[in-house]
Amino acid sequence: MFKLTAVLEKGVYAKSPDGIVKINAKATLLCTGGVGHSAELIEKQGWSTKNLHYCSMPSNTGDGYKMAMAAGAKDMLVESPEFMMNYIMALPHEGVHLYIDPINGFMSLPSGGPTVFVDQDGRRFVNENAKKYNLLYQRMAMQSVKNAYEVFNQDIYDRITVGIPDADKVLAQAVETNEGDSLYKEDNLEDLAKHFDLPQDVLTKTLNDYNKFARQGKDEEFAKDSDNLIPMEEGPYYIARLDPSNLIGVGGIGSNRKFEAIDPNFNTIPGLYVAGMDSTMQYRNVYTITLGGSACAHNVNSGRHAAMNAKDYIASLG
Ligand SMILES: Cc1cc2nc3c(=O)[nH]c(=O)nc-3n(C[C@H](O)[C@H](O)[C@H](O)COP(=O)(O)OP(=O)(O)OC[C@H]3O[C@@H](n4cnc5c(N)ncnc54)[C@H](O)[C@@H]3O)c2cc1C
Structure with a gap:
């Protein structure tokens, strides 16, 4: 050899x-x-390459x-x-097959869709459903921010994981063990913000504005398609840090x-x-x-x- x-x-x-x-x-x-x-x-x-998971x-x-x-x-x-995707460290992420994991993979929860992405200042910075045009767009916008977080509530999680066995148990376990301090659950947005030192007033306004866009069926900030504009008006809420995973150069x-x-x-x-x-x-x-x-x-x-x-x-x- x-x-x-x-x-x-x-x-x-x-x-x-x-x-x-x-x-x-x-x-x-x-x-x-x-x-x-x-x-x-x-x-x-x-x-x-901070927290990079290699597939x-x-x-x-x-x-x-x-x-x-x-x-x-x-x-x-x-x-x-680079074939760069998002993943959430607290959720299962073993080995090369993370990218096709039904919950944590490149077409599931961390890739966006009906969730909200915010930066370190608690503001949205991209159409969270950009993957619809090319699945690798899910990570590109993260190059322009210091940290990226994903906000969703129980209703959105249930929609994304419909039909996946034990999806609720997987999430509860992930919140419990919380590998890499990357995933939190709270009843309200104010408490959610404190985990990553996000300004509470900004994060709350971001979600209030987003809910307004969802109710009116028009995203005034990033023109996300109306199918993926679903109001998140009830907790429990979750916030996850989005880290990079990659497949090939x-x-x-x-x-x-x-x-x-x-x-x-x-x-x-x-x-x-x-x-x-x-x-x-x-x-x-x-x-x-x-x-x-x-x-x-x-x-x-x-x-x-x-x-x-x-x-x-x-x-x-x-
Ligand atoms: C998990 C995974 C899933 C994928 N799924 C798909 C898919 O569904 N569809 C698709 O189109 N592509 C897919 N790809 C990508 C695809 O596998 C690669 O693009 C393809 O194998 C690349 O071929 P290659 O010959 O360029 O490199 P490789 O197949 O990686 O071959 C390179 C070879 O060079 C050897 N080598 C490296 N350095 C040295 C050295 N210094 N001296 C001697 N030998 C060396 C390596 O050991 C290796 O054997 C996937 C990749 C991964 C990792």
């Missing part, structure tokens, strides 16, 4: 159980799966990106998207249509190819997951064509 550590003009260095080996090659193909398990590189993309594979540590940068490739990490290394690595001036780096998530730069800043199969198809297609192009390149060397 070799762990690649550096690319050379004509090959790679790799670590093996017997030490560092140098492998000579006329062409090299990097396909290490992206940066989705590297806190350092995720932060470089502009995300906070990504531990092997995707951005080695391909680092090696390509060391070889002079065009750095596209800041333009590349999508791209980071500049390459051309032949999957050759390029330098910042768009010149090819001869013999260096990139494929899979390392090279997935058909998106910019947002992973447009609504176009089904566009990433996985790229992974397969880029690997196949990079290998064919590398073969032609080697043949051209004579």
Whole structure:
């Protein structure tokens, strides 16, 4: 088993159980799966990694990106998207499958919908149902605030979790154990605010305004669709801190249509190819997951064509 550590003009260095080996090659193909398990590189993309839960594979540590940068490739990490979602630490969040958890997953409670998101000042800052356009919009607005919290009452929770066995027990248990001091239950909004030091008067006004928008069927602040505007006039109320979870890093290394690595001036780096998530730069800043199969198809297609192009390149060397 070799762990690649550096690319050379004509090959790679790799670590093996017997030490560092140098492998000579006329062409090299990097396909290490992206940066989705590297806190350092995720932060470089502009995300906070505080309380980050990884759904990504531990092997995707951005080695391909680092090696390509060391070889002079065009750095596209800041333009590349991360598959970043919300989760609530107090609710169940084991392992890579958090993202499909029926309560705490990327399409359930922490992703918004009929709940209210507020920032550290107790104000709304986004349409809480932005996921309707692209599920990854659920986290993007959080980059603009210090902390994000979700407010909901029992009625909203019951609507979101209808049909999920033991949903009430899961919530009660989460409030009880409260991992990471991230979830609280109270009978009124004033008491809710104190848990995260939110200004009580602002949070109360935010919810009063929101309830007015819901009653009139028109969100005057963020134009949330009326289906998801449901007044929250009765407790018990809940407030949860929304933390980030991520699945994959999508791209980071500049390459051309032949999957050759390029330098910042768009010149090819001869013999260096990139494929899979390392090279997935058909998106910019947002992973447009609504176009089904566009990433996985790229992974397969880029690997196949990079290998064919590398073969032609080697043949051209004579
Ligand atoms: C939980 C989960 C669910 C997903 N669900 C979907 C889905 O439903 N649909 C979809 O389209 N995509 C999904 N994806 C994304 C998809 O799995 C990845 O996009 C795809 O596997 C990426 O392929 P890849 O070949 O680029 O990287 P990978 O499959 O990650 O392969 C990269 C390989 O490189 C190896 N490697 C890394 N660094 C080194 C090194 N220094 N030296 C040697 N080897 C190294 C790794 O061990 C790994 O074997 C999911 C991902 C996860 C984590």
